[in-house]
Amino acid sequence: MTTAAAIRAADTRAEARALSAAATTAGQAPSIHNTQPWHWRLTDNQLDLHLDHSRGLEVTDPDSRLAILSCGAAVHHALVSLAAAGWHVALARLPDAENPDHLAQLRLDHRIPVTPTAIRHLQTIGLRHTDRRPTSSATVDADKLRVIVAAVASAGAGLHVLRPDQVYDLATAADHAQHTEADEAAWQAELQHWTGGTRPLGSGIPDAAIPHHTPQTTVPGRDFGHHGNLLVSDAHDRNAVFAILYGTEDTTLDWLRAGEALSAGWLTATELGVAVLPLSATIEVTATRAFIRHLLADLDHPYLVLRFGAHDPADGPAPHTPRLPANQIIERA
Numbered sequence: 107m108t109t110a111a112a113i114r115a116a117d118t119r120a121e122a123r124a125l126s127a128a129a130t131t132a133g134q135a136p137s138i139h140n141t142q143p144w145h146w147r148l149t150d151n152q153l154d155l156h157l158d159h160s161r162g163l164e165v166t167d168p169d170s171r172l173a174i175l176s177c178g179a180a181v182h183h184a185l186v187s188l189a190a191a192g193w194h195v196a197l198a199r200l201p202d203a204e205n206p207d208h209l210a211q212l213r214l215d216h217r218i219p220v221t222p223t224a225i226r227h228l229q230t231i232g233l234r235h236t237d238r239r240p241t242s243s244a245t246v247d248a249d250k251l252r253v254i255v256a257a258v259a260s261a262g263a264g265l266h267v268l269r270p271d272q273v274y275d276l277a278t279a280a281d282h283a284q285h286t287e288a289d290e291a292a293w294q295a296e297l298q299h300w301t302g303g304t305r306p307l308g309s310g311i312p313d314a315a316i317p318h319h320t321p322q323t324t325v326p327g328r329d330f331g332h333h334g335n336l337l338v339s340d341a342h343d344r345n346a347v348f349a350i351l352y353g354t355e356d357t358t359l360d361w362l363r364a365g366e367a368l369s370a371g372w373l374t375a376t377e378l379g380v381a382v383l384p385l386s387a388t389i390e391v392t393a394t395r396a397f398i399r400h401l402l403a404d405l406d407h408p409y410l411v412l413r414f415g416a417h418d419p420a421d422g423p424a425p426h427t428p429r430l431p432a433n434q435i436i437e438r439a
């Protein structure tokens with residue numbers, strides 16, 4: 107082998123390693139009920155992301171809006187990983203008009219300097235988590251919120267922070283959505299399939315991440331239909347901030363971009379010490395989704411509700427939620 111050929115072979119191996127690491131890192135992304143509805147196909151210098159309907163929620167998420175949003179978060183995680191490996195990526199969203207499940211294509215484009223910010227974001231992926239415990243009595247710093255809103259905006263979505271009167275409207279809608287879901291047997295069956303127990307298969311939400319009693323909160327959190335093992339204090343999250351992740355249209359592309367923005371905002375919040383809890387019940391139920399749209403003056407479309415709060419220093423370490431093994435989500439061509 108000539109020197110040039112050996113260098114080229116080494117480059118190809120390095121590219122494959124970076125892409126493989128990106129797909130593995132993307133597996134840490136948040137997803138509705140921890141379904142991880144993504145499938146990555148890895149070729150020489152390219153990663154293709156497909157929606158995996160086998161881990162979709164037919165009843166809760168019939169349009170796959172929350173699954174696609176989750177995939178968007180995975181795309182952003184992959185981009186963070188590749189930036190930390192010194193790669194600029196050419197990203198094509200929905201690259202195949204004939205196949206709407208082909209959500210994204212990431213191609214290594216050219217080398218870029220690795221920045222301390224890129225390394226920090228990659229480290230933050232390992233720290234980010236959903237925290238269903240009450241937030242502390244400390245208020246969320248307005249400057250930190252502005253930085254989170256800017257991070258979401260830079261990734262292509264909006265974040266509307268609700269006024270106190272709107273939070274009460276949100277609470278009413280969340281209560282209505284929970285009752286609608288609780289009344290439907292198919293909805294409950296799907297929830298029970300994905301939550302509770304010890305989850306040996308690496309997906310779904312284990313009891314360790316489900317509160318052992320209903321936390322005191324202004325806006326009801328997810329009603330899992332049973333209590334788990336997560337210790338929660340009797341504190342009330344009255345100083346939490348509630349916000350709507352939104353955008354101008356309501357298409358697959360918008361849900362994908364919303365997921366990227368969710369990841370960008372969540373990683374930024376984590377770096378600022380702000381806890382994040384997504385609340386999607388009002389988005390899942392058509393009537394309450396329309397109601398949440400009123401809170402945006404009917405101008406934009408809501409994708410997800412988020413609670414932001416200061417971490418309660420009395421809380422122990424964050425609960426661990428498992429992930430599927432890489433060989434179940436990554437296919438090497």
Ligand SMILES: Cc1cc2nc3c(=O)[nH]c(=O)nc-3n(C[C@H](O)[C@H](O)[C@H](O)COP(=O)(O)O)c2cc1C
Pocket residue numbers: 134135136137138139140172173175176179234235236237238310311327328383384385386387410427
């Ligand atoms: C689109 C979306 C919707 C979610 N909805 C809720 C929700 O309504 N209630 C909740 O407690 N967690 C919700 N989550 C958090 C997921 O359950 C969580 O991301 C998943 O279990 C993985 O755990 P982790 O975020 O700690 O890694 C949602 C996450 C996403 C991405």
